[in-house]
Amino acid sequence: MQPRILIIGTGDTKADELDFMRAKVREAGGAPVMLDVSVLGDPPYTPEYDKHAVAAAADTTITAIIDSGDENSAMTLMAAGASRLAKELRERGEIDGIIALGGTMGTDLALDVALALPLGVPKFVVSTIAYSHLIPPERIATDLMMILWAGGLYGLNSTCKAVLSQACGAVVGAARVAEQPSRERPVVAISSLGKSCLSYMTTLKPELEKRGYEVVIFHTTGMGGRALEAIAAQRGFAAVMDFSLQELANHLADSVVTSGADRLENAGRAGLPQIVAPGAIDMVDFPTWQPVPKRFADRPYHAHNRLLASVTSDSEARRGIAREIGAKLAAAKGPAAFILPAGGIQEWDRQGEPLYEPEALAAFVDEMRRSVPEKVDLHEIPEHINSRAFIDKALSIFDAWVKEGVVPSGVSERQAAT
Structure with a gap:
C-alpha cells in the first residue's frame, strides 16, 4: 500500500517546508497530494489542489476571500473550503491521511479540516502552538495527532527538519496500518x-x-x-x-x-x-x-x-x-x-x-x-x-x-x- 497523504499549508509563505515534507512523505513510502491554502500569493510548485480549488469548495472565489475584510475572515473561508474539499477527497477514496503545517493561522485552519474527517483517518498537525491552552477542547478532532513545530518560525533548519521528518513518517505509517472503526456490532x-x-x-x-x-x-x-x-x-x-x-x-x-x-x-x-x-x-x-x-x-x-x-x-x-x-x-x-x-x-x-x-x-x-x-x-x-x-x-x-x-x-x- 502507498498511502496518499494530503499535505496542507500556505505554499506562498512556507514553500521550502512543504516541499521538504512532500519529499519526506515520498521517502517514507507515501504518495503526497498538495493542497495549497495561500490567499495572496502562489507557491513556486504546482499543487494538486490550488487556492482557487479551495475557494470554489467554499462556494466563493479568491478575490472575494481577499475582499472579505481581514486575514481572520479570509482564513476562515479558506478553512471552510479546505475542510469540504478534504472531506470529499476522503469520501471518494482519494486520500488516506492528512498532515497540515502552520502557526496560529495554519493551525486554526487545520483543526477545522481534521474535524471534517471521520475517526480512523490519520490526522497530523505540525504547529507552533501544539498542546497549547489556546486550542479549546471542542476544536480537537477525536484522533488528532500534534507535534510542536520547534524552530519553525521562518525557513528550514536542522531543528525543524527533525520535527517535520518525524511527522511525515508518522502520518504515512499511521495511514498504512490504521484500522477503521468496525460497525459489525452496535x-x-x-x-x-x-x-x-x-x-x-x-x-x-x-x-x-x-x-x-x-x-x-x-x-x-x-x-x-x-x-x-x-x-x-x-x-x-x-x-x-x-x-x-x-x-x-x-x-x-x-x-x-x-x-x-x-x-x-x-x-x-x-x-x-x-x-x-x-x-x-x-x-x-x-x-x-x-x-x-x-x-x-x-x-x-x-x-x-x-x-x-x-x-x-x-x-x-x-x-x-x-x-x-x-x-x-x-x-x-x-x-x-x-x-x-x-x-x-x-x-x-x-x-x-x-x-x-x-x-x-x-x-x-x-x-x-x-x-x-x-x-x-x-x-x-x-x-x-x-x-x-x-x-x-x-x-x-x-x-x-x-x-x-x-x-x-x-x-x-x-x-x-x-
Missing part, C-alpha cells in the same frame, strides 16, 4: 473516571458484551468527554451510558479539565438513547503542580497523582450543577433516563474517605429531584454509584429499551433469533 458508549473513582464499567462492559454489543469507555479527564461528544454528534453509538459528568462540573467551575461547553448535549441532540448518572460531579479538578485555587482553599482535597488533583464543590455549587444537568436533559430529542444514586457518586465520597460530605451530597440529590424534566425517566436508588444495585438498574433500563426497540438488539440476540 456500539454502546460508557463514560467513567478511572477504575479507582468509578468502577461500574468493570461489570457493565462484560454484561453488555454478553448481549452482543461493542462497548467503548471514555475516560472523562477532558479530552475523553470531548471524544464521546464528537462521536455522538456523528451518531456513532447505538446508546450512551453517560455516567461520569465531572467534566461538566469542571467547566462550570472554570477548570482547565473541561471537554467544552456542549458536554452532555450531543447524544441528546442526535436523538440517541441515553442513560445518564451524576458520577463525580462533586469534584473540581486542577493540576496538582499548581497551587489550590484560592476559592477552593478550604475545601476537602485529594491528589490523584502528580498531574491531577481534586477538591469538592459546596452545596450551592452542586445545586447549580443539578440545574445545568436538568437543562441539558430537557433539550434531548431522544429517549433519556436518569439514575440518581443517593448513596454517593464517586469512591472518595464514602464515609471515612477524604471527599465525604453528606450534607452537600444531600443538597445535590434534593436539587436533582427537582431538575430532572418530566420527559426523562428518573430512577432514584439509595445505594452508591459503585454498587451492584446501580449496575442492575442501568442494565434493567437498557434491557427494557432493547425489548421495546428503542435500542437495537445486539449481534448475539439477532443471531439467536435466526
Whole structure:
C-alpha cells in the first residue's frame, strides 16, 4: 500500500517546508497530494489542489476571500473550503491521511479540516502552538495527532527538519496500518473516571458484551468527554451510558479539565438513547503542580497523582450543577433516563474517605429531584454509584429499551433469533 497523504499549508509563505515534507512523505513510502491554502500569493510548485480549488469548495472565489475584510475572515473561508474539499477527497477514496503545517493561522485552519474527517483517518498537525491552552477542547478532532513545530518560525533548519521528518513518517505509517472503526456490532458508549473513582464499567462492559454489543469507555479527564461528544454528534453509538459528568462540573467551575461547553448535549441532540448518572460531579479538578485555587482553599482535597488533583464543590455549587444537568436533559430529542444514586457518586465520597460530605451530597440529590424534566425517566436508588444495585438498574433500563426497540438488539440476540 502507498498511502496518499494530503499535505496542507500556505505554499506562498512556507514553500521550502512543504516541499521538504512532500519529499519526506515520498521517502517514507507515501504518495503526497498538495493542497495549497495561500490567499495572496502562489507557491513556486504546482499543487494538486490550488487556492482557487479551495475557494470554489467554499462556494466563493479568491478575490472575494481577499475582499472579505481581514486575514481572520479570509482564513476562515479558506478553512471552510479546505475542510469540504478534504472531506470529499476522503469520501471518494482519494486520500488516506492528512498532515497540515502552520502557526496560529495554519493551525486554526487545520483543526477545522481534521474535524471534517471521520475517526480512523490519520490526522497530523505540525504547529507552533501544539498542546497549547489556546486550542479549546471542542476544536480537537477525536484522533488528532500534534507535534510542536520547534524552530519553525521562518525557513528550514536542522531543528525543524527533525520535527517535520518525524511527522511525515508518522502520518504515512499511521495511514498504512490504521484500522477503521468496525460497525459489525452496535456500539454502546460508557463514560467513567478511572477504575479507582468509578468502577461500574468493570461489570457493565462484560454484561453488555454478553448481549452482543461493542462497548467503548471514555475516560472523562477532558479530552475523553470531548471524544464521546464528537462521536455522538456523528451518531456513532447505538446508546450512551453517560455516567461520569465531572467534566461538566469542571467547566462550570472554570477548570482547565473541561471537554467544552456542549458536554452532555450531543447524544441528546442526535436523538440517541441515553442513560445518564451524576458520577463525580462533586469534584473540581486542577493540576496538582499548581497551587489550590484560592476559592477552593478550604475545601476537602485529594491528589490523584502528580498531574491531577481534586477538591469538592459546596452545596450551592452542586445545586447549580443539578440545574445545568436538568437543562441539558430537557433539550434531548431522544429517549433519556436518569439514575440518581443517593448513596454517593464517586469512591472518595464514602464515609471515612477524604471527599465525604453528606450534607452537600444531600443538597445535590434534593436539587436533582427537582431538575430532572418530566420527559426523562428518573430512577432514584439509595445505594452508591459503585454498587451492584446501580449496575442492575442501568442494565434493567437498557434491557427494557432493547425489548421495546428503542435500542437495537445486539449481534448475539439477532443471531439467536435466526
